[in-house]
Amino acid sequence: MRGNHVVAEAAVRAGCRFYFGYPITPQNEIPEYMSERLSKLEGGVFIQAESEVASIHMVIGASMAGGRAMTSSSGPGISLKQEGISFLSALELPAVIVNMSRGGPGLGNIAPSQSDYFQATRGGGHGDYRNIVLAPNSCQELANLTFEAFDLADQYRTPVIILGDGMLGQMMEPVEFPVEIQTKKLPHKDWTLTGAKGRPSRFLRSLILDPFEEEEHNWKLMRKYEKITKEEVRWETSFAEDAKLMVVAFGIAARIAKGAIMRLREEGLKVGLIRPISLWPFPYKVIKEFTKKIKHFFVFEMNMGQMIEDVKLALEGNGEVHFYGRPGGIILTPLEISRVISSYYYQKKLG
Amino acid sequence: MKKVFSRPKSLKKTPFHYCPGCGHSLLHRIIGEVIDEMNLQEKIIGVPPAGCAVLAYFYFDIDMGEASHGRGAALATGMKRALPDRIVFTYQGDGDIAAIGTAETIHAASRGENFTTIFVNNGVYGMTGGQMAPTTILGQTTTTSPGGRKERRDGFPINLSEMLAVAKGSAYIERTAVNTPANILKTKKAIAKAFRVQMEGYGFSLVEVLSPCPTNWKMDTVESCKWIDEVMTVHFPLGILKDITGDKKGAH
Numbered sequence: 184m185r186g187n188h189v190v191a192e193a194a195v196r197a198g199c200r201f202y203f204g205y206p207i208t209p210q211n212e213i214p215e216y217m218s219e220r221l222s223k224l225e226g227g228v229f230i231q232a233e234s235e236v237a238s239i240h241m242v243i244g245a246s247m248a249g250g251r252a253m254t255s256s257s258g259p260g261i262s263l264k265q266e267g268i269s270f271l272s273a274l275e276l277p278a279v280i281v282n283m284s285r286g287g288p289g290l291g292n293i294a295p296s297q298s299d300y301f302q303a304t305r306g307g308g309h310g311d312y313r314n315i316v317l318a319p320n321s322c323q324e325l326a327n328l329t330f331e332a333f334d335l336a337d338q339y340r341t342p343v344i345i346l347g348d349g350m351l352g353q354m355m356e357p358v359e360f361p362v363e364i365q366t367k368k369l370p371h372k373d374w375t376l377t378g379a380k381g382r383p384s385r386f387l388r389s390l391i392l393d394p395f396e397e398e399e400h401n402w403k404l405m406r407k408y409e410k411i412t413k414e415e416v417r418w419e420t421s422f423a424e425d426a427k428l429m430v431v432a433f434g435i436a437a438r439i440a441k442g443a444i445m446r447l448r449e450e451g452l453k454v455g456l457i458r459p460i461s462l463w464p465f466p467y468k469v470i471k472e473f474t475k476k477i478k479h480f481f482v483f484e485m486n487m488g489q490m491i492e493d494v495k496l497a498l499e500g501n502g503e504v505h506f507y508g509r510p511g512g513i514i515l516t517p518l519e520i521s522r523v524i525s526s527y528y529y530q531k532k533l534g
Numbered sequence: 535m536k537k538v539f540s541r542p543k544s545l546k547k548t549p550f551h552y553c554p555g556c557g558h559s560l561l562h563r564i565i566g567e568v569i570d571e572m573n574l575q576e577k578i579i580g581v582p583p584a585g586c587a588v589l590a591y592f593y594f595d596i597d598m599g600e601a602s603h604g605r606g607a608a609l610a611t612g613m614k615r616a617l618p619d620r621i622v623f624t625y626q627g628d629g630d631i632a633a634i635g636t637a638e639t640i641h642a643a644s645r646g647e648n649f650t651t652i653f654v655n656n657g658v659y660g661m662t663g664g665q666m667a668p669t670t671i672l673g674q675t676t677t678t679s680p681g682g683r684k685e686r687r688d689g690f691p692i693n694l695s696e697m698l699a700v701a702k703g704s705a706y707i708e709r710t711a712v713n714t715p716a717n718i719l720k721t722k723k724a725i726a727k728a729f730r731v732q733m734e735g736y737g738f739s740l741v742e743v744l745s746p747c748p749t750n751w752k753m754d755t756v757e758s759c760k761w762i763d764e765v766m767t768v769h770f771p772l773g774i775l776k777d778i779t780g781d782k783k784g785a786h
């Protein structure tokens with residue numbers, strides 16, 4: 184199945200009944216799939232909105248009503264959604280937002296790129312907030328993380344971003360879906376707006392004029408973010424046992440890097456891989472732990488260097504970081520990246 | 535003794551913060567009365583805007599979900615599609631609906647989204663201090679149209695309701711005012727009709743209410759009410775702009 188179809192099908196199986204979106208390449212297969220799938224499902228709602236701005240606010244409306252809601256886009260469209268993502272965070276509403284990112288800034292191009300790392304992990308819109316950001320590197324992981332994304336969004340009442348790229352969205356791989364969720368069996372939400380029948384009326388708002396109350400709201404969000412930081416860090420390491428050099432890469436770049444590392448291992452170079460799966464919360468501790476035995480880190484990204492800032496924060500000065508990035512939608516082959524890693528490896532006299 | 539006047543059940547016991555002579559308090563009360571009379575308190579959800587009425591959830595004793603500036607129609611779309619058997623209404627000012635939220639509103643109406651919009655037109659941005667609105671009429675002075683709105687410099691005002699009446703998906707559009715007792719009663723009937731239109735599933739319904747803003751118009755209350763009759767209604771004529779229900783008597 185194609186990545187874009189995978190995330191759409193996984194969302195429906197995870198109980199998503201409300202999809203609102205706007206066409207943009209390279210993620211058009213998501214709204215196309217959803218329009219067909221949801222129209223055949225009882226209670227399913229698909230709207231091709233007039234804009235990205237409208238679609239994220241439709242997500243807000245459906246989420247306030249208690250539904251599992253999703254929207255998807257790519258780079259420029261995600262920029263337009265930032266207003267709504269800030270509101271989702273302030274209103275503490277669950278939602279899943281998929282970004283099959285492309286080359287930027289501006290219109291950029293439609294080739295795969297990882298240039299939206301900062302936008303996704305730093306909040307992206309106005310105000311003091313974070314999004315949970317999950318970065319799958321295969322269609323199977325995309326399916327699994329889509330299920331997790333909806334659960335995390337509901338559990339923490341916060342927007343979750345699935346950060347893929349044009350390559351993940353377009354590539355085809357076999358996938359086994361997790362067990363379908365029965366929407367009726369999802370945990371009850373005691374904060375939704377459904378009409379005040381047999382209970383006091385409720386309201387959801389993000390305007391808090393009193394600075395002391397707004398500060399309290401910010402602390403409340405922060406406590407939630409601290410809990411997420413403690414409990415929801417996801418990562419994967421490979422070839423780490425005897426490594427002298429660790430490559431840090433996420434998403435599709437990590438998959439390419441892994442191919443390069445397998446090649447380097449054949450040549451006897453002791454190179455390992457750390458792949459952050461949750462980009463926020465970022466696996467700072469995991470990386471720091473490695474500095475006890477490894478001093479050299481090699482960050483590879485399909486951008487000009489964004490995640491490298493988190494890697495440096497993780498190292499706290501206890502290691503040397505080398506960066507190699509290709510922005511603009513360039514996709515490296517494992518062979519090319521293996522050459523860059525290898526030259527750095529020998530330059531640092533690690534082998 | 536028989537009680538002849540009391541607070542609507544669907545309004546909380548919170549005093550309004552609105553300026554003296556402002557139309558919002560009146561309109562809140564009318565909506566509250568309609569909700570009570572139609573027995574909707576337990577199945578209605580309101581969407582307040584950014585603007586003077588942003589605190590509406592402190593006054594209405596019903597479920598309410600705040601929208602960001604201009605996005606009421608999109609939010610209400612998602613909400614009503616998720617809860618088709620509830621009554622959903624947005625409460626929006628002129629800047630909210632006819633400037634920053636024009637796209638959301640026109641497309642919701644065109645899709646025939648089955649919710650109701652109460653569009654409060656007072657011709658200024660009230661909460662931010664009286665700047666020019668999309669409905670500020672030519673010649674009207676605001677803090678950003680000094681010397682009066684001029685078409686060459688500021689462009690023409692927008693008659694949004696007329697535009698929405700053209701949309702194939704809109705079912706009922708009426709413009710009323712809250713400047714006289716007779717107009718207040720008409721407004722109340724129009725809101726009740728709009729809710730009925732929604733309950734019967736006809737599609738998008740909207741009541742535009744010309745409403746006084748004495749503070750930003752720099753007039754007293756009596757002058758403001760007169761100004762609506764004498765000036766504002768010339769540019770924004772009152773009456774039913776669209777009604778597909780076939781109810782020949784209209785709202786009144």
